[in-house]
Amino acid sequence: MFKNIIFKRLIILILISFSITFGVYAFLEEETGQLDSIPNFDEIIPLVDSNKYSHLKSDALATNQQGFFDEPIEILTVYGTVYLDPESLAFQVVNNNGYIWSSTINENVPGLPNTFKRRARSAIILESFNTGVTSFALTEENLYESNTEIELTLITNGFHALITFGRSGIQMGLYVTFGLDSIHVEIPYEEINESGVFKISSIKVYPYFGAVLENQIPGYVFLPDGIGALVDYKLTDPLISTNYQKEVYDRNIGYNLVSNMNTFLSGGTRIYAPVFGFVHGINQNAVFANITSGSEYAMINLYFPARTRGFTTVFSEFVYRKTYRQPIDKVGNTISLLQSFSNQMDIKIEYTLLENEDANYVGMAKTYRDYLDLESYESQYDSIPLRLDAIGIEKNKGLLFNQTTVMTTFSEFRDITLDLNSHGIDYIIGNFSGFTKRGVTWSAPQYENISRRLGSKNDLESLQEALSSLYFVTEYLKASNQSSGYNQYFDLAKKINDQLYTYLSGTDTKYLLEYHAVQSIMNKSIAKLSDEPIDGFAIESMGSLLYDDFSNKKYLPEAILMYQELLSNIEKDIALYDVNSYLWKSMDLYYDFPMYSSQYITFDDTVPFLSIVLSGSVQLFGPHANFYPYARDELLRLIDFGVYPSFVVTQKSSKELQETGLEAIYSSKYDDIKKSILAYYDFVDGALSSVIGQRIVDRQVITNGVIQITYENDIVIYVNYRETPFTQGSLIIGAKNYVIKDLNA
Structure with a gap:
């Protein structure tokens, strides 16, 4: 029919x-x-x-707003002539359109104080802690600081500067080289010397590169906030009193006193990729910045005109140390301490100069896609995939005994799948969570034995045959106090203040595991489950959660390497959730893809930068469509961004999930949402089935x-x-x- x-x-x-x-x-x-x-x-x-x-x-049309420096050093490079100011290390280049790109502002703007001019012209702004005082007072310096010394050396296609700051005595090396269409900036960790009482807090790199005075130049700033955001150049608005600043990959969670990490939330969406950019004239001139090293400790800053003498500017900042509060008793008293060691990183930023039809956020996305060198995927289906998440067992606390609820068995999930097949949906990627006796919420991190309350192995095999792919949903970074397989005294990671990373809910408490425990437990679990009739693993948290293991002196860069190594050793397919860019090459499917930016009042547009980057390389799936407030707009957004629909289904009513860790799921019974699944899928498939595996250009x-x-x-x-x-x-x-x-x- x-x-x-x-x-x-x-x-x-x-x-x-x-x-x-x-x-x-x-x-x-x-x-x-x-x-x-x-x-x-x-x-x-x-x-x-x-x-x-x-x-x-x-x-x-964007026109030049400043001329060349007075008496610059001219450096011949493969890009062309570079004009360098030796005092501030500011540079200027001219693109093929005759447009002057400058790393600083036009100093001839009337009314600008000299202190601001020097700050805006300086290639580096350094903040350091004074350890000679108990308050660890912050000191800011730029290259115009009294007694600052610069040893400048011209090198092939650029220059190297050895900088010694006058007040702090901190020394660092700066390399700037120019390619055919790019500028490379580097501050090697080995060339940093902070042997005195001043210790680096952060380094801002070329903070006024591409800065625009109010709306004198048409264009916008691109921010990698959520899926992507644009901020137009505009007149000074005194109501905008706060600049934009976000840490790449979300807030560092290791420096706080928060007892429940579920409440330690960022405002809005996070930054998924270490990039930013600015456009001077749509389809005319643009610069795309890519932090190729040091992104784990990077921040993206956007300064608005009201805070910077009328200029809008976007730039990166790198954090080397932080202060934190250390508990000293059980009453809650604390003292302020300074991180005793430096975050180790080689700062590397690649600025790509874009022109004409590439001088926009789409051109930036394609540039980043080329840099990542992602492989394309092929599909054997003529229709789009549907992500279907089934809930098996869930647990909750009873008055005397813990209660077990079987929401969906293997056979019931198979029946749901076959019913959807009969209505024309043939490409279904199934994800089964709660397949052990401890259920969805209490299982992590141990997943070894499948609960027979869900059915036999033959039932599981029949389910796999009915689906296009079957994934088991697991979690290896967080450990529930209701689970086992780890030692609560020796396997839990700690913040810098020796507190545990603790996540409280109404039914259990979860902790973050030390790196060695993650590796051991995950490898054992994957080896055990790989013998089951499944096609892959949908692994929660790993794609989005980055944390330090301070007690073992293991830090963010090592966490990323650990994740990449663990995933590379898995022979089956991998789906990750809400994934940061450092794991894009490690996954086959991207779940819970971000569909919005933070939509701050200072933003003008949301743009699908991330989906353009990943289009044709990774299948993207949005959040569960069960909970769309107005489905029509959300489905059009899926089509616009090239993202596939997702649903969570159960055989029983979602009322059974009340007072469990899944009580937020208020509509999941298949009989209740079947019509929505069919309608939503048909609507999206009608558009995206024509572009399966294709890149957005x-x-x-x-x-x-x-x-x-x-x-x-x-x-x-x-x-x-x-x-x-x-x-x-x-x-x-x-x-x-x-x-x-x-x-x-």
């Missing part, structure tokens, strides 16, 4: 496409009974425009609320977020709908 409906819809689609324009396809909502009972899908509500969308930008805003996405196979998807149809020539897009066009048709 359903196949007949699909066939009829296909015929109608073909007829509609020829009536609009040759080679154009649009989603058609037929009254099938499948869609008419889903109000948050069918109802067309007005578009509430905000910075969660992308907007049309000005195409105004361009994305344009036709008008606010209407987006054009172009793929490398010459398929163009038009998305209309507006509540009214959009017409442009022969192109007609229905309200809250999409159209597909094949440029080769």
Whole structure:
């Protein structure tokens, strides 16, 4: 029956496409009974425009706002002539458009105080702690500090400077070299000397490179906040009193007194990749910055005009030390201490100079994609995948005894899968959580024996055969106090103040494990489970959680290397959740892909930078669609960004999850959400099935609320977020709908 409906819809689609324009396809909502009972899908509500969308930008010409330095040193490089100010180490270059890129501001702006000019011109701004006083007072220096010495040496395609700061006496080396289309900046750790009482807190590198005075230059700053964000250059707004500053890969969680780490949250979404950029004239001139070393301790800063004498600037900062509070008794008294050792890193930043059609956030995404050198994937299916997460066993505390609830057995999950197959969804990636006797919440980190309450091994084999792929969901960084397989006295990681990383919930307490325990437990578990009839592992936390193991003197760079090594040793497929860039090459599937930026009031646009980077290389799956407040807009966003739908399902009602660690799941019973699964999947598949395994090569805003996405196979998807149809020539897009066009048709 359903196949007949699909066939009829296909015929109608073909007829509609020829009536609009040759080679154009649009989603058609037929009254099938499948869609008419889903109000948050069918109802067309007005578009509430905000910075969660992308907007049309000005195409105004960017003109040079400053001339060359007075009496610079001219350095001949493969890029061309570099103009260097030897006193501040500021540089200028000219691109092929004749546009001057400068690492500093125009000093001729009236009213700027000399102190600000010197700070803005300096290649390095150093902050250091004075250990000679008990308060560890912070001192800031730039290259104009009295008694600062610079030993400048010209090298091939650039220069090297040995800097000794006048007040602190701290010494460091700076290398700047120029390639065919790039600038490389490096501060090697081995060239840093801080033998006196001053110890480095942080280093800001070329903090005013590309800075713009108010809105004198058309363009924007790109931030890797969430999926991606843009901030337009604009006039000074006195209401914006706080600059943007975020640590790459989220807040460092090792320096706090928080007793429940579940409450130690970042404001908004985090930074997934160590990059940023700025555009001077859309499709004219741009710079894309990529922190290729030292990102574990990096921060991205965006200074707004109200705080910087009218200038907007974006730059990276690197943290070498922090102060922290150390408990001294059980009453809660603490003292302030300074990190006794330095975070070890070689700072390396690559600035790529982009021009013309690449001088925008899409060009930045393609540049980063080329740098990562991600492999493309191929699919044996003509339809998109559906991520389907099933919950098996969950535990909770009873009055006298712990209670066990079996939400879905292997056979029941198989039946759900076969039912969806019968309705035309053939490509289903199943993820089964809670497959041990301790259930979803209490199992971590030990996963070895499958609970027979879920069914026999034959049942599991039948489930695997029904699904396209079957993954077991596991967690190896966090250990539940209701589980086993680890020693609570010797295997738990600690913060710098000797406190445990503790996560409290209503049903259990979890702790972060020491690195050696993670390795031992994970290797043992994977070896045991690999004999089961499954296709891979969906591993929680590892993709997003980075922490220091201070008691064993193991730090963030070693954590990343450990993760990469552990994952490389797994022979089966790997799915990770909410994943930072250092593990993108280590996974096969990306779950819970970020769909928004932080949407701070200072942001102007949300853009799919991350999905453009990963398109065609990794299958991306969004958060569970069970909980969409207004599905239509969220599904259009999936299509716009090239992301596939996800659902969590159970055989029993989600009411059974109340008073468990999964009580936030309020709608999961398959019989209740079946119509939504079919409708949502059909809507997204109608668009994205034409571009499976293809990379996004361009994305344009036709008008606010209407987006054009172009793929490398010459398929163009038009998305209309507006509540009214959009017409442009022969192109007609229905309200809250999409159209597909094949440029080769």
